[in-house]
Amino acid sequence: MWIEVAKNNELAHNGLKAITAKGKEIVLCNCDGQIFAIDRRCGHMSAPLEMGTLDGHYVTCPMHHVQFDVRTGEALNRPVPHYFGEQPEQEILNNFPNWIANLMGHIRTCDIKTYGVKIDGESVKIDL
Ligand code: FES
Known part of the structure; x- marks a missing residue:
């Protein structure tokens, strides 16, 4: 069933909504x-x-930078840990991000669902 979800002019060029x-x-x-x-x-x-970035057909997650192909929903890479810089910190604080990054890297990344889209005049409709 096709449902209007936006007007075509509400979508920024190379933007996410x-x-x-x-x-x-x-x-x-x-x-x-x-x-x-x-x-x-x-x-x-x-x-x-939508808080990530869109480059061509690839959206990059803002949290751990997995990229998805918006045409298929396929996850194209594994999560990437954050870089916390070279500033000295207490030992426990130094180890905590590494522990989190290591743990996060073992969480399975699933492909995401995609939906059919059609433009009907000024309306953007998706197939739900
Ligand atoms: S939540 Fe998106 S890559 Fe981790």
């Missing part, structure tokens, strides 16, 4: 004028993907 439709959290991705719809939540630890 979060919407909710039928209780589902979805992100619309404007890839050089071609619109794709993906699940809002990252397949790793559920970060909101």
